[in-house]
Amino acid sequence: MKPFTPFESSIAVLAADNVDTDQIIPARFLKTTTKEGLGLQLFHDWRYGKDGAPKADFPLNRPEAKGAEVLIAGDNFGCGSSREHAPWALTDAGFRAVVSTSFADIFYGNSLKNALLPIKVEPGVHAKLLAAGSGARVKVDLESQTLTLPDGSTASFPVDAFPKRCMLLGVDELGYLLQFEGEIAAFEAGRPAPHDTRTPVQDR
Amino acid sequence: MTPRTLYDKIWDEHIVAQRPGEPALLYVDLQLVHEVTSPQAFEGLRQRGLKVRRPDRTIATIDHSIPTIDRAKPIADPIAARQVAQMGINCKEFGLPIMAPGSGHQGVVHVFSPELGLIQPGMTLVCGDSHTATHGAFGVLAFGIGTSQVEMVLATQCLLQQPSRNLRVNVTGRLRPGVTAKDIILALIAKIGVGGGTGCVIEYAGEAIRGLSMEGRMTISNMSIEAGARAGLIAPDEVTFAYLKGRAFAPKGAEWDAAVARWKTYVSDEGAVFDREVTLDGSALEPMITFGTNPAMGIAITGTVPEPGAMAAGIERDSLVKALKYMGITGGQSILGHPIDVVFVGSCTNGRIEDLRAAAGVLRGRKVAPGVRALIVPGSEVVKKMAEAEGLDRIFLAAGAEWREAGCSMCLAMNGDMLQPGQTCVATSNRNFEGRQGPGGRTLLASPITAAASAVAGAVADPRSLA
Numbered sequence: 001m002k003p004f005t006p007f008e009s010s011i012a013v014l015a016a017d018n019v020d021t022d023q024i025i026p027a028r029f030l031k032t033t034t035k036e037g038l039g040l041q042l043f044h045d046w047r048y049g050k051d052g053a054p055k056a057d058f059p060l061n062r063p064e065a066k067g068a069e070v071l072i073a074g075d076n077f078g079c080g081s082s083r084e085h086a087p088w089a090l091t092d093a094g095f096r097a098v099v100s101t102s103f104a105d106i107f108y109g110n111s112l113k114n115a116l117l118p119i120k121v122e123p124g125v126h127a128k129l130l131a132a133g134s135g136a137r138v139k140v141d142l143e144s145q146t147l148t149l150p151d152g153s154t155a156s157f158p159v160d161a162f163p164k165r166c167m168l169l170g171v172d173e174l175g176y177l178l179q180f181e182g183e184i185a186a187f188e189a190g191r192p193a194p195h196d197t198r199t200p201v202q203d204r
Numbered sequence: 205m206t207p208r209t210l211y212d213k214i215w216d217e218h219i220v221a222q223r224p225g226e227p228a229l230l231y232v233d234l235q236l237v238h239e240v241t242s243p244q245a246f247e248g249l250r251q252r253g254l255k256v257r258r259p260d261r262t263i264a265t266i267d268h269s270i271p272t273i274d275r276a277k278p279i280a281d282p283i284a285a286r287q288v289a290q291m292g293i294n295c296k297e298f299g300l301p302i303m304a305p306g307s308g309h310q311g312v313v314h315v316f317s318p319e320l321g322l323i324q325p326g327m328t329l330v331c332g333d334s335h336t337a338t339h340g341a342f343g344v345l346a347f348g349i350g351t352s353q354v355e356m357v358l359a360t361q362c363l364l365q366q367p368s369r370n371l372r373v374n375v376t377g378r379l380r381p382g383v384t385a386k387d388i389i390l391a392l393i394a395k396i397g398v399g400g401g402t403g404c405v406i407e408y409a410g411e412a413i414r415g416l417s418m419e420g421r422m423t424i425s426n427m428s429i430e431a432g433a434r435a436g437l438i439a440p441d442e443v444t445f446a447y448l449k450g451r452a453f454a455p456k457g458a459e460w461d462a463a464v465a466r467w468k469t470y471v472s473d474e475g476a477v478f479d480r481e482v483t484l485d486g487s488a489l490e491p492m493i494t495f496g497t498n499p500a501m502g503i504a505i506t507g508t509v510p511e512p513g514a515m516a517a518g519i520e521r522d523s524l525v526k527a528l529k530y531m532g533i534t535g536g537q538s539i540l541g542h543p544i545d546v547v548f549v550g551s552c553t554n555g556r557i558e559d560l561r562a563a564a565g566v567l568r569g570r571k572v573a574p575g576v577r578a579l580i581v582p583g584s585e586v587v588k589k590m591a592e593a594e595g596l597d598r599i600f601l602a603a604g605a606e607w608r609e610a611g612c613s614m615c616l617a618m619n620g621d622m623l624q625p626g627q628t629c630v631a632t633s634n635r636n637f638e639g640r641q642g643p644g645g646r647t648l649l650a651s652p653i654t655a656a657a658s659a660v661a662g663a664v665a666d667p668r669s670l671a
Binding site: 015016017018020022023026027028030031032033034035045050074075076079080081082083084102104105106109110113114160161162172173174176177178180181183184187188191193194195196197198201204 | 233259261262332359361362364519616638639
């Protein structure tokens with residue numbers, strides 16, 4: 001992962017609540033065994049018609065939404081399935097941050113692990129972004145935890161210190177976990193496994 | 205000592221280490237693996253030159269991408285075939301056990317594992333699947349994770365975690381005839397909303413929960429995620445112990461007695477403080493069904509679909525308008541009698557033997573309505589074998605339903621079992637999101653008996669009308 005640096009970008013607005021990960025990336029596209037290329041199928045069934053052509057009325061297909069690296073979404077974004085394909089699809093399509101009033105837990109955690117910053121804002125700030133509409137510009141600074149709105153005002157957003165540090169440095173959690181080999185081995189020594197999954201069923 | 209909740213006890217027992225200001229390392233007792241959310245994790249291990257730390261605490265199956273018919277033939281979809289093959293390759297390379305099709309134990313990841321007695325009170329359990337919450341029914345801290353975390357657990361058997369808040373859901377009283385576990389959980393989600401449990405671990409308690417079988421409890425815990433909660437626990441009791449006794453991986457002899465004594469400690473202490481409590485009157489519940497495009501859009505089957513015109517303007521009303529338009533359902537009307545095309549009985553929510561018995565009880569001596577397709581999909585090869593030994597398959601076939609092989613099937617339509625655009629399905633699964641059962645497909649979530657009754661009527665039907 002690359003270090004997450006401050007950036008300025010236009011926004012794309014998708015004003016719907018409870019957008020589930022089946023909408024972000026439908027299940028039939030999860031048969032892939034890699035992380036790449038999912039951006040093409042992002043919001044597939046909202047984005048394309050039956051003939052495969054982009055639907056002109058889908059907000060992300062409008063000209064002003066093109067090139068946006070920040071998605072403005074509704075309440076409880078990313079609910080449903082735990083598929084990490086959802087943040088993979090968003091980042092593959094060029095998004096680096098999603099702004100909402102709230103996020104589903106698993107999506108929130110998955111995003112932080114994939115250089116996609118979930119930015120939680122107050123309803124008032126959110127309303128300003130919805131009103132500004134796709135194409136308006138914002139600045140995102142993770143270090144200072146500030147979002148600069150199109151009108152020049154700023155809003156701060158929460159993020160836990162640990163994932164913040166990981167994102168800023170571009171390091172992942174597995175590297176951190178591997179440092180604890182000694183502690184893990186000691187814990188295991190005091191806690192025998194309830195069973196060995198490798199023992200064939202007929203031998204039990 | 206301060207009284208603790210069941211969740212707090214399991215959490216405390218599994219903390220390996222925690223540095224100041226950093227998340228805790230939570231030890232994972234068991235990881236379940238399936239073909240969809242694991243390939244990128246194994247690839248990550250290869251790139252880093254890592255092994256699976258504890259193959260003995262890991263078990264795999266294949267459930268999402270495999271067809272439920274013609275299992276003897278090669279998988280027709282080349283991308284699905286590659287994914288299924290990759291699961292076998294990864295298990296072989298990393299030394300993991302796999303319950304492959306034909307092994308006698310393959311099944312939906314959350315159905316085959318309890319059947320083997322692998323899930324025992326007090327454990328921590330993860331899987332790259334949000335319905336991992338199912339196993340909370342055993343007093344297990346079980347939750348879904350993303351693929352990055354699947355890789356972390358494969359490599360270290362640990363996860364970095366922050367504690368969740370405690371939410372207790374008390375379901376009081378006794379259920380009336382025709383009301384099932386599925387109706388409890390649909391009623392709860394309708395009450396607290398799809399984000400109502402966000403940041404929380406739920407503990408389900410109360411007389412109505414205690415009165416449920418393990419199958420019913422699993423149905424409830426399974427859908428915790430549909431209220432936004434990561435996990436949904438139920439304290440173990442005699443029902444739990446009776447279910448586990450004699451299962452392949454359950455302790456035997458003197459070890460059994462010691463295990464039961466230990467398992468009995470996995471209850472919330474008297475006076476334990478919950479961050480939030482919600483009460484549901486179980487005795488007042490009716491069979492439930494959803495009408496919209498998220499699991500909180502549910503009503504009593506005798507109820508009326510909400511009318512957007514009666515709501516204040518805003519995103520919420522817009523969502524309801526959009527949902528009703530997608531579903532082809534009119535607000536302000538009864539849902540009973542709404543025409544349907546397909547019925548799906550199966551999934552990790554309601555694909556267990558008790559669910560199939562319930563559906564067969566309704567279909568016995570009756571016929572699926574002309575023009576309606578009914579798909580009955582056992583949750584595992586074990587469920588299939590039991591159902592056939594009991595003659596349930598013959599009841600389904602005589603009624604005109606299809607009897608399939610075990611898998612996730614039409615719950616998420618990855619394997620070719622799917623709705624056609626515009627079709628309406630009463631499904632016993634867990635999600636009614638747009639396109640969940642196929643692009644343009646419309647899903648109404650309900651219990652197995654409501655689904656079966658609707659199959660007979662060819663329209664949404666109250667199961668009590670066929671009692």
